[in-house]
Amino acid sequence: MSPRWHLLLRQCYRECQMPQLTTTENGVAIQGPTATLIYDDWYPALRTSVLQRGKLATAMLLDIPLVLGRRSDGRVFAMRDSCPHRGIPLSFGWFDGERVTCRYHGWEFEPCSGKCALIPSLSSHDHLDATRIFATAFPCEERDGHAWVYVPSPGSGKNAENSDRRKVPELTKFSGRHRTAFLSADLPCNVDHGIIGLMDPAHGPFVHQAWWWRSRASIREKTKRFEPIPEGFRMSAHAPSGNSAPYKLLGVYGQPVETTIDFVLPNRRTEIICCGDKWFSSLTTVTPVTASTCRIDVVAAWNVFYRVPFLTPIAKFFGAKFVRQDQVTMIQQAQGLRHNPSLMLIDDADKPAKWYFALKQSRLDTTSIGALQKHPMDGPVELHWRS
Numbered sequence: 001m002s003p004r005w006h007l008l009l010r011q012c013y014r015e016c017q018m019p020q021l022t023t024t025e026n027g028v029a030i031q032g033p034t035a036t037l038i039y040d041d042w043y044p045a046l047r048t049s050v051l052q053r054g055k056l057a058t059a060m061l062l063d064i065p066l067v068l069g070r071r072s073d074g075r076v077f078a079m080r081d082s083c084p085h086r087g088i089p090l091s092f093g094w095f096d097g098e099r100v101t102c103r104y105h106g107w108e109f110e111p112c113s114g115k116c117a118l119i120p121s122l123s124s125h126d127h128l129d130a131t132r133i134f135a136t137a138f139p140c141e142e143r144d145g146h147a148w149v150y151v152p153s154p155g156s157g158k159n160a161e162n163s164d165r166r167k168v169p170e171l172t173k174f175s176g177r178h179r180t181a182f183l184s185a186d187l188p189c190n191v192d193h194g195i196i197g198l199m200d201p202a203h204g205p206f207v208h209q210a211w212w213w214r215s216r217a218s219i220r221e222k223t224k225r226f227e228p229i230p231e232g233f234r235m236s237a238h239a240p241s242g243n244s245a246p247y248k249l250l251g252v253y254g255q256p257v258e259t260t261i262d263f264v265l266p267n268r269r270t271e272i273i274c275c276g277d278k279w280f281s282s283l284t285t286v287t288p289v290t291a292s293t294c295r296i297d298v299v300a301a302w303n304v305f306y307r308v309p310f311l312t313p314i315a316k317f318f319g320a321k322f323v324r325q326d327q328v329t330m331i332q333q334a335q336g337l338r339h340n341p342s343l344m345l346i347d348d349a350d351k352p353a354k355w356y357f358a359l360k361q362s363r364l365d366t367t368s369i370g371a372l373q374k375h376p377m378d379g380p381v382e383l384h385w386r387s
């Protein structure tokens with residue numbers, strides 16, 4: 001391979017490796033203000049590809065340290081990474097595919113229920129029933145390569161009734177034959193900044209300038225129609241912006257292109273693009289890792305350009321560049337947020353951010369699972385901005 005190709009491939013590889021940054025280059029933790037967290041919902045904890053048989057993996061979710069694994073029967077589990085006996089992380093222990101064993105005194109736990117199965121120190125003189133002891137186990141389900149973990153409100157008891165739980169989120173797919181990709185990036189800001197950054201239309205021409213996407217000069221006035229949906233809002237089906245190159249590419253099918261974008265609490269943005277029987281679908285989540293940091297995860301599936309060779313690595317390459325542009329901006333923003341400045345939301349470009357905060361407040365004020373007591377939108381509305 002010629003040195004130029006080698007260099008190019010090396011650069012591509014580097015670009016696809018998203019640095020997971022919540023510290024400065026000198027290793028100093030970047031931490032801005034905290035956000036209130038939404039409990040009683042599903043969040044992606046990690047990619048299930050890291051859950052190898054007989055191995056334990058760790059993740060932090062809503063400030064809760066988790067230990068995750070996959071049982072011999074294939075089922076994934078998530079427990080609080082803390083032994084109920086003396087608090088040593090269970091991830092330091094052993095896992096044989098059936099039980100997690102604490103490395104301190106050898107208590108054994110069934111990991112999906114958290115039930116203690118054995119306390120090795122008990123003698124024939126003891127009357128303690130080990131099976132009445134539980135480590136904290138969280139409902140955990142695998143979808144689209146994510147281990148989704150249901151995080152109940154603190155103190156609500158470990159056994160939130162099944163019927164009370166929301167559905168596990170899943171990426172919409174319209175046909176069996178499709179390709180998929182996944183991207184992730186740590187963001188050194190709280191979940192609120194991560195989410196309003198995600199839905200912010202005005203940063204596009206400045207943050208996402210690239211020859212293959214759009215230029216700053218392509219900024220133009222736009223009108224978008226929004227409508228309320230349960231626990232969120234929808235940018236109604238519309239022809240996507242003519243000033244973004246990837247959308248223009250879909251023109252080759254000679255069919256009308258239509259895109260619908262939803263935001264739904266606590267943290268999910270879905271985008272569906274349809275062009276005849278061709279489609280692209282993505283699910284983006286901004287998940288609180290701690291109260292002051294978050295992570296963006298994107299899973300996507302598509303059947304557009306199905307036969308184009310190397311499309312998945314090409315899509316990953318450009319997708320990673322796009323997310324990296326947001327990440328770099330938020331790392332810079334985090335420097336400012338450290339000083340807790342007062343912030344501004346303006347009309348109409350920041351209207352979706354205002355709806356998000358109002359929806360979140362309504363959710364925090366609502367005790368039961370179901371419809372929010374108050375939706376910030378009375379009905380469909382048109383917003384105008386330049387981007």
Ligand code: FES
Binds near residue numbers: 084086087102104
């Ligand atoms: S601390 Fe886990 S068994 Fe004692």
Ligand SMILES: [Fe+2]
Binds near residue numbers: 203207208
């Ligand atoms: Fe962005």
